[in-house]
Amino acid sequence: MRAMVESAAIEDQDFRLEARAWLAAHFPPALANVPGLLFQGSRAAADANPDYQLWRAAMTGKGWGVPNWASRYGGAGLTMAQGKIIGEELTAIGGFNPIRSYGTMMLGPTLLEYGNEAQKLEHLPFIASHERRWCQGFSEPGAGSDLASLTTRCTDMGDHWLVSGQKIWTSGADEADWCFALVRTDTSRKHGGISFLLIDMASEGIEARPIVLISGSTHFCEVFFNDVKVPKGNLVGEVNQGWTIAKRLLQFERNSLSEVKADITPLAPLAHDYVGTDALGRIDSPDLRARMVRNAMRHEAYLATVRRIAQEAKNGGPSNGVSTLKNLWSGIIQERSELLVEMMGANGLGWAGEPYSDAEREATHAWLHSKAFSIYGGSYEVQNNITAKHTLGLPG
Amino acid sequence: MAVLNEEQQMLKDMAADWARERMPVTALRALYDHGGGGRAEALGYDPDAWAEMAQMGWTGIVAPLEHGGSDFGCMGLGLVLEQLGRTLAASPLLSSALIAVSALRLGGNAAQQARWLPGLADGSVIGTLAVEEGPHHAPERTALVATPAGDGWTLNGIKRPVQDGMIAHLAIVVARVEGGGGDRDGLRLFLVPTDAPGLTREPLDQIDARRPATFTLTNVAVGADALLGGADLLDQLLDRAAIGMAAEMLGIADQAFDTTLDYLKTRVQFGAIIGSFQALQHRAADLFGELQLARSAVEAALVAIDNDDPALPRLASLAKAIVGETVHVISQQMVQLHGGIGMTHEHDAGLYLKRACVAAQCYGSTAWHRERWARLNRY
Numbered sequence: 021m022r023a024m025v026e027s028a029a030i031e032d033q034d035f036r037l038e039a040r041a042w043l044a045a046h047f048p049p050a051l052a053n054v055p056g057l058l059f060q061g062s063r064a065a066a067d068a069n070p071d072y073q074l075w076r077a078a079m080t081g082k083g084w085g086v087p088n089w090a091s092r093y094g095g096a097g098l099t100m101a102q103g104k105i106i107g108e109e110l111t112a113i114g115g116f117n118p119i120r121s122y123g124t125m126m127l128g129p130t131l132l133e134y135g136n137e138a139q140k141l142e143h144l145p146f147i148a149s150h151e152r153r154w155c156q157g158f159s160e161p162g163a164g165s166d167l168a169s170l171t172t173r174c175t176d177m178g179d180h181w182l183v184s185g186q187k188i189w190t191s192g193a194d195e196a197d198w199c200f201a202l203v204r205t206d207t208s209r210k211h212g213g214i215s216f217l218l219i220d221m222a223s224e225g226i227e228a229r230p231i232v233l234i235s236g237s238t239h240f241c242e243v244f245f246n247d248v249k250v251p252k253g254n255l256v257g258e259v260n261q262g263w264t265i266a267k268r269l270l271q272f273e274r275n276s277l278s279e280v281k282a283d284i285t286p287l288a289p290l291a292h293d294y295v296g297t298d299a300l301g302r303i304d305s306p307d308l309r310a311r312m313v314r315n316a317m318r319h320e321a322y323l324a325t326v327r328r329i330a331q332e333a334k335n336g337g338p339s340n341g342v343s344t345l346k347n348l349w350s351g352i353i354q355e356r357s358e359l360l361v362e363m364m365g366a367n368g369l370g371w372a373g374e375p376y377s378d379a380e381r382e383a384t385h386a387w388l389h390s391k392a393f394s395i396y397g398g399s400y401e402v403q404n405n406i407t408a409k410h411t412l413g414l415p416g
Numbered sequence: 417m418a419v420l421n422e423e424q425q426m427l428k429d430m431a432a433d434w435a436r437e438r439m440p441v442t443a444l445r446a447l448y449d450h451g452g453g454g455r456a457e458a459l460g461y462d463p464d465a466w467a468e469m470a471q472m473g474w475t476g477i478v479a480p481l482e483h484g485g486s487d488f489g490c491m492g493l494g495l496v497l498e499q500l501g502r503t504l505a506a507s508p509l510l511s512s513a514l515i516a517v518s519a520l521r522l523g524g525n526a527a528q529q530a531r532w533l534p535g536l537a538d539g540s541v542i543g544t545l546a547v548e549e550g551p552h553h554a555p556e557r558t559a560l561v562a563t564p565a566g567d568g569w570t571l572n573g574i575k576r577p578v579q580d581g582m583i584a585h586l587a588i589v590v591a592r593v594e595g596g597g598g599d600r601d602g603l604r605l606f607l608v609p610t611d612a613p614g615l616t617r618e619p620l621d622q623i624d625a626r627r628p629a630t631f632t633l634t635n636v637a638v639g640a641d642a643l644l645g646g647a648d649l650l651d652q653l654l655d656r657a658a659i660g661m662a663a664e665m666l667g668i669a670d671q672a673f674d675t676t677l678d679y680l681k682t683r684v685q686f687g688a689i690i691g692s693f694q695a696l697q698h699r700a701a702d703l704f705g706e707l708q709l710a711r712s713a714v715e716a717a718l719v720a721i722d723n724d725d726p727a728l729p730r731l732a733s734l735a736k737a738i739v740g741e742t743v744h745v746i747s748q749q750m751v752q753l754h755g756g757i758g759m760t761h762e763h764d765a766g767l768y769l770k771r772a773c774v775a776a777q778c779y780g781s782t783a784w785h786r787e788r789w790a791r792l793n794r795y
Contacts, residue, residue, distance in 0.1 A: 288795040303795055313790040321738045324712035331419050344705045407704060408697035412677060415692040 035102050039109045046078040052114035063153065063195040076118040076150055085119035086128060086148045093132075093140060094148025122191070123147035123154040127200050130269040134216070134257045143198075143218070155193040156273075157201030157219065157243060158266065160186060165402045167202070168211045168263065172245060174203035176259075181217065181250040186242065189396065193228040193241035196221050200269075202262050209260075216262035218254040225249075235388035236371070273397055274342040287312055287360060294363050308363065315355050322348050341411065343403035350393035350400065357387040418491070418715040427492055430472070431499035439465055439505035441764050447506060447625040452761045454619075459583050460627030461506050470539025475513045480521065483533035490514070490656065490721040494663040494714070501667025504771050506626055508542050508580035514660040515653055516543025519588045519605065522652055523645035528607065531641075532586060544584040545653060546575040546608075546631055553780040555590060555650060556600045560633065562591035568639040569593075571606065571614075574632055579778065581629025582619050584610050589633070590650060605644040605653075612636050623770040655732035657779040659717040662735040665775045666714045669743040672750040672768045673703055679754055696753065703746055710742040730792045733785040740782030747772040 048071040066072050079085045082096060087103035089095025098106075110116065117124070128147050131140055146152035163170040172185025183203055193199065199219045206213030221228070225248040230238040257265050288303065291312060296304040303309035325348070329341050360383045361368035368384055370376030376384075394400040408414045420428065443462065449455045469475060477493040479485020493514055500507065517536050520529050535541030547555050560573025571591055578587065587608045595602030608615065614636040617629040677700060680691030690696055717735035720728045747769040751758040758765040776782060 286793060286795075288793065291795070301794070302790070309790065309795055310786070313786050313793075313795050316793070316795070317734055317737060317786065317789055318709060320734055321709040321713045324716045325708050328418065328712045328715065329708075341708065344701070344708055347701075348705045348709065401698070404698045404701035405694070407701035412697075412700055412704060414677075414680060414697050414700065415689050 032101055032105060036105045036109065039102075039106050042082070043106075043109055043113060043115060046075070047110070047113060047115045048072075048075055051075060051116075063192075072118060079118050080149045083148065085117050085150070086124050086144075089128065089132070089144060089148060093144035094146075095144075119148070119150040121147070121150070121153060122156055122200075123152065126156065126269050126272045127154050129272045130200075130265060131256065133268060134265050138253065139218070139256060152197045153192065153195065155190050155196035155199045155221070155241075155243075157187040157190055157193075157199045159189045161188050164189070165399050167266070168214065170202055170204060170214065172201070172203050173207075174205050174215060174217060174250075176205070177249075180252060181255070183217070183219065183245045183248040183250055186244050188231075188240075188242050190228070190241045190243045191239050193221070193243045194230050194238075196228075199243070200256075202266055205259050205262075211263040212260055214262035214266070215259050216256040216265040217250060218256060219245075219248065219250050223248050223250065233389070234391065235385045237385070237389055270398065271342065274346050286316065287356070287363065288316075290360070291363050294365065294367075308359070312359050312363075315352065315359055318348075318352050319356065322352050343398070343406040344411070346397065347394070347400055347403045347407075350390075354390045354393055357383070357390040361387045418719070420491075420495075423488070424492055424495060427488075428495040428499065431474075431496040432502070434468075434472070435499045435503045435505050438468065439500070439507075440503050441767060444504045444506055444625060444767060448761075452766075454621045454625040454627060458625070458627065460625060461508060461580070461583055465505075466507055466539060466542075469507060469509060474509060475539035476517075476537030477513060478521070479513075479517045479533055479537035480529075483529060484537040485517070485533070490659070491715075491718045494660065494718040497660055497663040498667035498670075498714075501664035501775075502671040504624075504668065504767055506624075508544065508583060510657070510660045510664065511544040511580040511584065512536060512539075512542045515545045515657050516586060516588060518656045519543075519545070519644060519649070519653055523605065523649040527641060528644065532607065536586070541585045542580065542583055543586040543588065544578060544580045545590070545657065546578045546581070546587045547590045547650075547654070548577055549573070549575060553777075553784050555603070555654065556647075557597040558590050558592050558603055559597060560589065560591045562593050562604060562606060564593075565637065568637060568642065569606065571608065571633045571636040571638065574630065576630040577620055577622070577628035578617075578631050579626075579628050581610075581617055581631060582627045586610065587615075587631065588644065588653070589631075600647040603647045603650055605646070605649055606638055607642045607644055608633075608636060608638055612638070622774060624767075624774045626774070651729065654779055655728055656721060658732045658736040658785065659714070659721060661775055661778050662714045662739045663718065665739045665743045665772065666710055668768060668772050668775065669707060669710060669739065669746045672743070672746045672765075672772070673707055675764065675768075676700075676746075676750045676753050699749065699753075703749060706742045706745060710739040713738040730789060733780075733789040733792065736780060737782045737785035737789060740776045740785065743772040744776060744782070 050071045083091065083094060084096055084106055086095040087098040087106050088100055091097045124147055128144060131143060143152065147154070158167060160170045160172060172183065172187065175182045187201065199221055201217050201219050202214050203217050204213055205215040225246040227244045228241045231240045231242060232238055233240060291303045295308060298304045303312065326345060329345065364380055364383060367376060367380045370381055370384060372381065409416060447455060447458045447460060454460065473486055474496050476485035477488045477496070478490055479487065481487050497510060500509065517533065520533050520536070524532070532541065536543050549559060560571065560575060562569045562571050571589060575589065587610055589606045589608045591604055591606055592602045593604050610617065614634045616632045619627045619629055622628055680696055680700060681689060683690045713735040717731040720731045725731070750765045750768055754763060754765050757763050760766070780788070
């Protein structure tokens with residue numbers, strides 16, 4: 021047993037060196053720490069960047085964007101440990117996964133568990149090659165946090181499904197090729213009347229309209245389905261099994277939302293510039309400094325928590341802390357972005373143009389965008405309900 | 417919970433069982449007088465229980481093998497301290513088995529180790545650190561002075577509060593050989609037997625029924641072999657003290673939360689179990705989140721000691737400050753959520769509140785450690 025563990029450790033170390041060398045040779049240094057090209061940025065902007073094109077081609081060619089998927093699905097067939105090593109080595113050089121998307125993080129893992137082989141072969145390779153981008157058709161105007169109240173109707177027409185209704189808060193729907201949607205196949209039941217359907221966004225009868233948010237960002241959309249025809253083979257799992265599949269998918273989503281963010285650049289140097297320093301070289305505002313320190317310490321403890329829980333989960337421990345992690349993360353990051361703007365003072369209030377620097381405008385928009393963290397992916401309140409009932413066993 | 421090896425898991429389970437059966441909260445109650453102060457004749461610990469701890473090897477967990485210890489590591493001792501924290505078990509384990517043993521391990525020469533470690537490891541000698549001189553943790557402002565005298569030194573000054581001071585046989589006394597308040601270069605540590613002529617001690621009646629002491633040192637003479645090290649050694653000891661105390665505080669917070677959660681699941685008001693009210697569910701969920709941060713910070717710090725991690729000072733302050741805030745919030749909420757009964761001496765909530773408050777002050781308060789973390793991180 022011990023010998024096996026040790027030889028695995030040696031193999032992992034070899035793989036780490038191999039991964040490090042390959043990434044050094046292929047990751048364009050110009051992309052280091054460029055958050056704008058991450059998955060929620062504009063597709064057009066990313067596609068137009070030649071460095072990004074090169075990087076994406078290298079990674080999709082290697083299968084390392086989805087390292088744990090089998091090669092017939094476009095992955096590299098690596099172990100979980102090796103996939104983690106790639107992530108760590110990427111983080112170490114300020115890199116990112118160029119195909120990180122709803123497809124890789126949420127639909128892919130879900131299809132691997134619930135899809136039939138035809139569906140896997142039909143979709144996974146295109147997610148892995150980043151040729152087919154996905155959006156998530158879950159929330160509706162009357163069914164956000166109370167998702168099971170959704171009403172988008174899906175009728176069995178014999179040779180196809182007919183879908184009618186409206187989705188909202190659909191990230192990237194205007195740029196997505198496909199949508200994985202929850203639809204109602206039985207109106208007599210709530211949770212038990214929902215099915216999980218894959219819908220081609222090019223289908224007739226679909227309209228996606230971007231919603232402008234307080235941050236100016238437009239990646240959320242309203243999506244209208246007007247008598248959209250969907251092939252029968254696009255149903256994942258059984259009819260009315262959609263809630264079970266969705267719950268699994270939402271676990272993948274929460275996991276991805278609470279992933280360790282490598283970037284904990286200390287805010288102190290910026291504060292020294294914006295606020296000044298006292299005779300001892302400290303941030304020259306005791307109140308702001310105290311709040312920044314408290315937030316930074318919580319951030320450090322949070323990262324330690326993610327590492328601890330990941331390690332426990334790997335060793336078969338309980339992993340029901342995802343709702344807790346999501347709420348801790350959103351709270352800490354929201355407060356951090358508020359502190360950054362506060363530190364910038366009036367320069368943190370600009371929307372566009374001079375005299376605001378790029379970094380200042382980015383901080384302002386990021387602060388406004390951060391308000392979404394405690395709402396999307398299940399609101400703060402919904403996550404606390406889950407923790408209270410499922411983790412703490414408090415009565416319904 | 418960190419991923420423990422088999423021996424660590426066994427130690428933890430054993431400590432949990434022992435604390436529950438041998439030192440439940442009722443054992444702490446026996447140290448209180450009827451009205452809530454410490455009993456005058458009590459010493460803030462139970463000698464028989466201490467002997468059992470020694471017999472189980474806990475006093476020697478971080479002591480080297482050649483001096484009768486098991487060299488099992490600070491993570492192991494941290495697990496025990498956490499379990500003792502759960503039942504508010506009063507003992508000098510932190511002062512003696514972690515701090516005093518570490519002092520000799522890290523700063524003692526061969527003769528000093530041979531003289532003191534076997535007794536500390538087998539529990540026959542109780543050691544402690546005498547560092548504080550005022551109401552706030554401020555080691556660099558130490559005023560107790562050590563003057564060269566012949567081959568040795570003469571110590572003069574006051575230490576207060578000294579944890580476990582009334583029962584310690586050996587005190588590691590922080591003194592100043594040069595410089596004024598705030599000058600850390602002039603600090604030295606001395607090994608001082610508590611029966612040394614010129615050392616008198618008075619008990620302090622503290623809210624948690626422990627009996628820390630005031631030490632008055634008047635021309636206490638020690639030999640050259642009493643000198644242990646300077647400010648760097650003191651920092652290393654204080655890091656370990658803070659982390660050990662944080663481990664105990666984690667146990668306090670964990671049990672305070674569990675007890676409160678049980679109450680939320682059973683107490684009926686307005687015809688409903690109060691734990692079904694969303695306001696209280698969300699408070700419990702938030703507290704649970706705070707506990708996660710606290711556990712991670714404490715475990716990371718314990719691992720850092722055993723790995724000789726250069727980030728240890730930062731992680732020590734992180735642990736003490738994060739768990740300090742957590743145990744403060746949870747012990748307050750323990751009283752609040754129990755309502756009127758939580759305000760009574762009869763109920764355990766007040767005992768958790770009191771011990772949590774004392775522990776948070778020991779070896780640097782939450783504010784002190786935030787400030788230190790800020791300094792280390794250039795905020």
